[in-house]
Amino acid sequence: STQERVFSGVQPSGNLTLGNYLGAIRNWVGLQQDYESIFCVVDLHAITVWQEPEVLRNATREVAAGMIASGVDPKQSIIFNQSQVRQHAELAWIFNCVARLGWLNRMTQFKEKAGKNKERASVGLYVYPNLMAADILLYKATHVPVGEDQKQHLELTRDIAQKFNSDYGVEFFPDVEPLILGEATRVMSLRDGTNKMSKSDPSDMSRINLTDDRDTIAKKIRKARTDAEPLPETPDGLEGRPEAKNLITIFGALAGKSSAEVCSQYAGKGFADFKRDLADLSVDVLGPITEEMKRLTEEKTYVDSVLREGADKAAAIAEPILQEIHEIVGF
Numbered sequence: 001s002t003q004e005r006v007f008s009g010v011q012p013s014g015n016l017t018l019g020n021y022l023g024a025i026r027n028w029v030g031l032q033q034d035y036e037s038i039f040c041v042v043d044l045h046a047i048t049v050w051q052e053p054e055v056l057r058n059a060t061r062e063v064a065a066g067m068i069a070s071g072v073d074p075k076q077s078i079i080f081n082q083s084q085v086r087q088h089a090e091l092a093w094i095f096n097c098v099a100r101l102g103w104l105n106r107m108t109q110f111k112e113k114a115g116k117n118k119e120r121a122s123v124g125l126y127v128y129p130n131l132m133a134a135d136i137l138l139y140k141a142t143h144v145p146v147g148e149d150q151k152q153h154l155e156l157t158r159d160i161a162q163k164f165n166s167d168y169g170v171e172f173f174p175d176v177e178p179l180i181l182g183e184a185t186r187v188m189s190l191r192d193g194t195n196k197m198s199k200s201d202p203s204d205m206s207r208i209n210l211t212d213d214r215d216t217i218a219k220k221i222r223k224a225r226t227d228a229e230p231l232p233e234t235p236d237g238l239e240g241r242p243e244a245k246n247l248i249t250i251f252g253a254l255a256g257k258s259s260a261e262v263c264s265q266y267a268g269k270g271f272a273d274f275k276r277d278l279a280d281l282s283v284d285v286l287g288p289i290t291e292e293m294k295r296l297t298e299e300k301t302y303v304d305s306v307l308r309e310g311a312d313k314a315a316a317i318a319e320p321i322l323q324e325i326h327e328i329v330g331f
């Protein structure tokens with residue numbers, strides 16, 4: 001079919017961050033109007049590194065609540081968690097047999113996440129991109145909104161699709177297009193401005209979580225690292241100043257302004273004033289989401305029912321596609 005379909009996911013490996021919101025979830029809200037949209041809490045991905053079972057279960061519910069509170073609408077989009085649709089794991093196995101070792105060896109995120117002692121990383125962490133390819137291709141998704149951090153994995157998805165099509169002599173999987181949206185596709189850590197803001201960063205001060213209250217947000221922004229210089233007149237003056245650049249990017253993304261506009265607004269001012277305004281702005285944008293998330297997580301059965309219904313809808317799309325794949329592969 002020629003239908004345009006979006007797939008994207010978020011890991012329940014902790015609380016949603018401002019990075020997840022600005023780089024992903026906020027964009028999903030707009031996409032669901034234009035595309036048939038499938039948004040997945042990727043719990044199979046989360047266990048590539050150790051997760052306490054109860055913590056994982058709660059995080060899955062909380063991430064789903066965060067998506068819904070941000071405006072992803074269960075009536076317009078399919079929202080579910082990956083482990084509940086068994087077809088993901090099965091297609092990932094088939095893709096383990098399509099992808100080449102050399103391809104996975106080039107994945108930079110594995111190198112970052114595995115750290116120094118690669119021998120001790122899980123095999124799952126290594127083949128994670130094959131599971132991501134399965135997530136997308138199981139639905140024959142045509143568009144995937146991704147942050148900068150996932151671009152290489154999406155390339156691999158395209159390679160797997162092409163190799164599968166050519167190995168089996170079929171035109172089965174579509175070409176998947178990345179959708180890279182907005183200026184703030186990459187939000188950095190508040191501690192250094194150079195590593196990405198991540199919910200799995202051990203330091204809670206490195207990120208703003210969608211569950212943080214007003215005082216916590218203000219404190220984290222106040223303590224965010226900056227340099228001694230005032231704000232520059234133009235973004236050119238942010239060269240070599242990653243911490244300052246990051247805060248200005250965040251401000252712009254939250255305010256719907258370009259970095260140039262933010263710079264001209266604060267040119268010559270110190271960071272104390274700017275940070276106070278940034279904290280207020282963050283609270284204005286995130287406060288209502290935090291409130292709604294709290295309401296939804298307290299009302300446990302609602303989120304669970306959204307996930308259950310979402311899994312049924314997702315499986316109804318996935319199963320016939322997987323049956324065709326069985327035919328093609330010779331099962």
Ligand code: ADP
Pocket residue numbers: 008009010011012013017019020022023024025145146147148149150184185186187188196197198199200
């Ligand atoms: P995390 O590193 O927080 O665990 P995930 O791997 O769950 O993030 O990513 C979920 C989505 O959020 C992806 O689309 C990813 O590109 C996006 N994302 C994650 N971190 C950031 C960030 N710091 N800035 C922008 N987008 C991000």
Ligand code: NA
Pocket residue numbers: 011198
């Ligand atoms: Na991640």
